[in-house]
Amino acid sequence: MSMAPPVERPSVAIIGGGIAGLTAALGLQDSCRTVLFEARGQLGGHILPHPVTDPRGRPAAVDTAFVVFVPETYPRFTALLQHLGVAHAAAVTKFRITDELRELSFPAGELLQQCGRTLPKECRRELLRLYQLLVRVRREGLGFIDDLPMAAWVEQQGLRPETIELGVLPWVASFWGLQPETVLTVSAKVALREIARNAGPYPMHRVVPSTQGYLDALVAALRHCEHRHQRVEAVRLRGGPTVHGPRGAERFDRVIVAVDAIDARTMLVDAEPRVGEVLGRFGYEPTVAVLHRDPSYLPADRSQWCTFHHRRRRDADRVRSVTTWVLDLLHEWHADPTEIATPTLLATGDPGLVDEARIDPEQVIAVFRHRHLVSTPRVVASLPELPALDEGQAFTLAGSYLALGGLHEDALASGARAADKVRTELGLGPASWPWSAEG
Numbered sequence: 001m002s003m004a005p006p007v008e009r010p011s012v013a014i015i016g017g018g019i020a021g022l023t024a025a026l027g028l029q030d031s032c033r034t035v036l037f038e039a040r041g042q043l044g045g046h047i048l049p050h051p052v053t054d055p056r057g058r059p060a061a062v063d064t065a066f067v068v069f070v071p072e073t074y075p076r077f078t079a080l081l082q083h084l085g086v087a088h089a090a091a092v093t094k095f096r097i098t099d100e101l102r103e104l105s106f107p108a109g110e111l112l113q114q115c116g117r118t119l120p121k122e123c124r125r126e127l128l129r130l131y132q133l134l135v136r137v138r139r140e141g142l143g144f145i146d147d148l149p150m151a152a153w154v155e156q157q158g159l160r161p162e163t164i165e166l167g168v169l170p171w172v173a174s175f176w177g178l179q180p181e182t183v184l185t186v187s188a189k190v191a192l193r194e195i196a197r198n199a200g201p202y203p204m205h206r207v208v209p210s211t212q213g214y215l216d217a218l219v220a221a222l223r224h225c226e227h228r229h230q231r232v233e234a235v236r237l238r239g240g241p242t243v244h245g246p247r248g249a250e251r252f253d254r255v256i257v258a259v260d261a262i263d264a265r266t267m268l269v270d271a272e273p274r275v276g277e278v279l280g281r282f283g284y285e286p287t288v289a290v291l292h293r294d295p296s297y298l299p300a301d302r303s304q305w306c307t308f309h310h311r312r313r314r315d316a317d318r319v320r321s322v323t324t325w326v327l328d329l330l331h332e333w334h335a336d337p338t339e340i341a342t343p344t345l346l347a348t349g350d351p352g353l354v355d356e357a358r359i360d361p362e363q364v365i366a367v368f369r370h371r372h373l374v375s376t377p378r379v380v381a382s383l384p385e386l387p388a389l390d391e392g393q394a395f396t397l398a399g400s401y402l403a404l405g406g407l408h409e410d411a412l413a414s415g416a417r418a419a420d421k422v423r424t425e426l427g428l429g430p431a432s433w434p435w436s437a438e439g
Ligand SMILES: Cc1cc2nc3c(=O)[nH]c(=O)nc-3n(C[C@H](O)[C@H](O)[C@H](O)COP(=O)(O)OP(=O)(O)OC[C@H]3O[C@@H](n4cnc5c(N)ncnc54)[C@H](O)[C@@H]3O)c2cc1C
Pocket: 015, 016, 017, 018, 019, 020, 021, 037, 038, 039, 040, 043, 044, 045, 046, 047, 064, 065, 066, 067, 068, 069, 177, 230, 231, 232, 233, 258, 259, 260, 263, 267, 288, 289, 348, 370, 372, 398, 399, 400, 401, 406, 407, 408, 409, 411
C-alpha cells in the first residue's frame, strides 16, 4: 500500500505582534505554517494593557494605547469581539476642554452654549457649519474635502481662531496624542475623517473590563501559530524571503511586515528603492503615554473631573497640550469624581511631560514611548501607491499606518488585507473572517 507524502504547508513569517500581525496570523494559521516574530516579551503591541491595583485593592488592567472605539465605525473589530466572546460596553466619555491661555474651562458638549458668553457669538455659526460638514462626510465620504494641511483648510473655511483652537484642534489632538501645531500639518481629509468617525453621533465603547480579555482571547485563538519573542533585524528578499534575527536566518515562502513604516523601511534591506522611498514619506511625531497619579493637569475642583480632558497651557517657555484620561471614571471604579482618593491617570502628549518632569516623577507608574503617524497631504497622496508596493512581491505590508488614521480598526483591516493577499498568491481558499466581506 502506498502512502501519499504529507503535504508541505507553505510557510509565512509575520513580523510584529500588534493587532495587524495578530490578525494576519488569524487569517493564515489554518492553511500555512505561521510564525509570528515579536520583539517584546509579550504579544499585543499597542493593545497590551498595564497591570494596576484598583481602588479596592484588586488586581486590574488599564488600557494605555487602545482605549475606546465606536462600534458603528469599527465593524471588523466589533465582529471580532463577538467571535471571540469578548464583551464591550458604552464608555462614559465626557470630555472637558481647558485652555489656560484663554482662562477657559468647560465641558466640550457645551461648546455651542459658550458662544456669546466666553466665545464670540460668530463662533456659533462656524461651529454649526462644521457640524453640518461632518454629517456630509459621514454620508458622502471625503471626496469634496480639498487635500490641504489643516492650517490651510481652516483658513480656506475662514474660521476664527477660537473656533479652530476650541472646536477643532482639541478633538484631533486628543485622538492621536499630537500637539495642536502638529495637527495643523495633518491632512484635512484625515483629520475630518477621524472626527467624523470617533466624535460622531454614536457612543464610544470600551472593551470590558479591559483589553486584557480581548488580547487573551485572541492569543488563545492563535493556537496553530508559532510565537517567537525575537527582534527581527532584517528581511532579505533576494533568493527568497529570509528573516534575519539574533539566532540566524530562516527562509519562508512569504513574509508579512506588520510594524510601522519606519521599522518596515529599515527592515526591508534589499527591497526595490521605490519601497523605501514611499515608506520614507510617512512621518511620525514622538509621543508618550504616562500612567501616573499627579492631578496637576486636571481642574483643581474635582467635581469638574470627567473621563478625558484636553488642557492647553504654558509650561516654562512653551505651550503644551496634554490629554488626560481619568481611568477611575473610564473603568467605572468611581461614578463620582470627588470620591477618587488616589487617581489613576493616563496622560498623552509630548515626551517633555516625562523628560522635563512636567508630571511629578514620584507619581509616575509607567511610561510608554510611542511615535504617532502624522498623516500630511503628502502621505495621503501616497495612498494609491501603497497596494502596488507589495503587489507580486514575496513580502506584504501591514500596520495601522496604511489606512492613515492609525487607529485599531485600521490595523485590523491591514492585517486582514495582508492575509487575504498571501492566501491569493499561494492559491489557498479565502480566509473565514468573522466579519462580512464588505467589512
Ligand atoms: C496613546 C495611544 C492611545 C491610543 N488609543 C486608541 C484608541 O483609543 N482607539 C483606537 O482605535 N486606537 C488607539 N490607538 C492606536 C492603536 O493602538 C494602534 O493604531 C494599533 O494598535 C496599532 O497596531 P499595529 O499592529 O499596526 O502596530 P503595533 O501595535 O505598534 O504593533 C507592532 C508590533 O511590532 C513589533 N515590532 C517592531 N519592530 C519589530 C522587530 N524588528 N521585530 C519584531 N517585532 C517588532 C512591536 O514591538 C509591536 O508589538 C492609540 C495609540 C496610542 C499611542
